[in-house]
Amino acid sequence: MNVDKELFAAFAFHAGLMAVKTLFMSFLTARQRFAKNNFISREDGKTRPGAKIGTGVDEDVERVRRAHQNDIENIFPFLTLGFLYLFTNPGLSTATTVFRLFSGARILHSVVYLWEIPQPSRALAFFAGMGANLYMGYKILSTFMSAM
16 A cells, blocks of 8 residues: 555654654653652652652642653554554545644643643543544544455
């Protein structure tokens, strides 16, 4: 099967964007740990006087960690599903819309999570991204089940 170059380029852009976003969240977590002087391991806080190490939960640190964990749980399936979706021969405009929807939803999810914007904003962003993943999963399964 051949994949259209434009289709692959659209996926590659959004896959790269989401991978970089996931990496960026690691830096946000570290930044918050240093700002709050709250570290998970002794060696991490050894040079910081008064560092809290492995004790207590700092809500600000945990909020960033949860947003990052949620990215890991949703972006890695997107990378797999998006790649397989390319082989279902989707229309370029449909695929681009699905990729944009997912990327926008994940960025929005992090923004509303980190800025503590009230619900249902985070839930709506989450379900928009999940919907894009489920749509691609459905298209993959239905396309390849009919080929069997």
